[in-house]
Amino acid sequence: MEAQQPQHPYFPRSMSMPHYQPSQFSAIESLLTVGGSAFAVGLLAVFLIGRTKTPLTCKDKFVAIWMMVSAGIHMVLEGYFVYHNRDLAGMQTVMADLWREYSHSDSRYLTSDPFTVIMEGVTAVCDGPFAALTAYGVLTDSPVRYVAQLIVSVMQLYGNVLYMLTNAFEGFAYSNPHPYYFYGYFVFMNAIWVVIPIYLIHDAWTNIYRGMLIAKRATTVTKKSQ
Amino acid sequence: MEAQQPQHPYFPRSMSMPHYQPSQFSAIESLLTVGGSAFAVGLLAVFLIGRTKTPLTCKDKFVAIWMMVSAGIHMVLEGYFVYHNRDLAGMQTVMADLWREYSHSDSRYLTSDPFTVIMEGVTAVCDGPFAALTAYGVLTDSPVRYVAQLIVSVMQLYGNVLYMLTNAFEGFAYSNPHPYYFYGYFVFMNAIWVVIPIYLIHDAWTNIYRGMLIAKRATTVTKKSQ
Numbered sequence: 155m156e157a158q159q160p161q162h163p164y165f166p167r168s169m170s171m172p173h174y175q176p177s178q179f180s181a182i183e184s185l186l187t188v189g190g191s192a193f194a195v196g197l198l199a200v201f202l203i204g205r206t207k208t209p210l211t212c213k214d215k216f217v218a219i220w221m222m223v224s225a226g227i228h229m230v231l232e233g234y235f236v237y238h239n240r241d242l243a244g245m246q247t248v249m250a251d252l253w254r255e256y257s258h259s260d261s262r263y264l265t266s267d268p269f270t271v272i273m274e275g276v277t278a279v280c281d282g283p284f285a286a287l288t289a290y291g292v293l294t295d296s297p298v299r300y301v302a303q304l305i306v307s308v309m310q311l312y313g314n315v316l317y318m319l320t321n322a323f324e325g326f327a328y329s330n331p332h333p334y335y336f337y338g339y340f341v342f343m344n345a346i347w348v349v350i351p352i353y354l355i356h357d358a359w360t361n362i363y364r365g366m367l368i369a370k371r372a373t374t375v376t377k378k379s380q
Numbered sequence: 381m382e383a384q385q386p387q388h389p390y391f392p393r394s395m396s397m398p399h400y401q402p403s404q405f406s407a408i409e410s411l412l413t414v415g416g417s418a419f420a421v422g423l424l425a426v427f428l429i430g431r432t433k434t435p436l437t438c439k440d441k442f443v444a445i446w447m448m449v450s451a452g453i454h455m456v457l458e459g460y461f462v463y464h465n466r467d468l469a470g471m472q473t474v475m476a477d478l479w480r481e482y483s484h485s486d487s488r489y490l491t492s493d494p495f496t497v498i499m500e501g502v503t504a505v506c507d508g509p510f511a512a513l514t515a516y517g518v519l520t521d522s523p524v525r526y527v528a529q530l531i532v533s534v535m536q537l538y539g540n541v542l543y544m545l546t547n548a549f550e551g552f553a554y555s556n557p558h559p560y561y562f563y564g565y566f567v568f569m570n571a572i573w574v575v576i577p578i579y580l581i582h583d584a585w586t587n588i589y590r591g592m593l594i595a596k597r598a599t600t601v602t603k604k605s606q
Contacts, residue, residue, distance in 0.1 A: 268546045272549055301584075301592070308531055309534060312502065312538055362592070363527060366523035366525075366588070368594070368599065372594050372598040
């Protein structure tokens, strides 16, 4: 008798995934579909930036685009994963194809890994709306902007650090070691949601600190002049 | 041949824990040691509150005490778990005894569960210092107070929600169903770090929003008068 071969291409090779079905779309097709959708959300952000009367710096424009694209990814793409997590490995949709493609870099997305499902659930339900609120705050120059930016960026960073380190803790057992999957998908794509949130936490921290200092002085002056 | 009985009292009963050793101190002794230490940190906070020249409201005093006690728990108790996670089940110290006692409500603390170790590592390294910084911000009336309060409270809430829901996702398989352990330890103790962070996120949000509004008006007035 021969040893039974796994019926899926994922790591660890010993993992059971009885409901796995191969994708019908190619990796390029599903990546282009999602990339194109993200680009369309970015274009919507550019359109809204063009219409607002709030004077925006380059950084403000970047934050508005980033937060709108993030909100779309969190609520639609990650929300889809959370909703369908138990069936995803065998579904025939372009979104399931995309998750099957990404899962080469982390198979926990196809096995309803508890941490992955719960973390993505919080991301879809909380990070998504707060990212949209931040974009709204930028476009309307609302005092809500930096506080929302701080919350969403702390949550993105914390979620991603837990996500990457739990895989690292098990020796990247869930990742295909091929550089395209490991560095291209797992490291590079996730590093985006580490580096930019750190920058935006620093930005929010600086602006809130300055604002609270001005507010404190303004309140002291008002009290003295009364 | 009889079926082999597990050599430990934890759930799930089928779990392997070869390095487990029973505690030498009683549950009361280890709970009193940690409770007493937390109380001592609270007393230190009260002492510092008495010495500061900053006028503090009741809420400010509560935040200072809460953040100092939190910082102590995050850095010492949870830090100890992270540092010793691989050996904890068999160690003979009062801190290991306490973790063995708490682990009746969640055995993941005795098996180096990847999510639990990484989440607690982030809590010890990030939440602890930010909680201490918040207490410092309260005592010195620093503009850093609410931004630090927001960061630590978002992280405490997020970490705790992930922690509780990942256990729930697996049907509380890691918890002893006895009400004392399940409701007394798992639900009640963790609910503290859900309810208070929500209150402090709301408090920080309100104060930062108001501060940013005052700062915006103050800056507009300054610009107009130039």
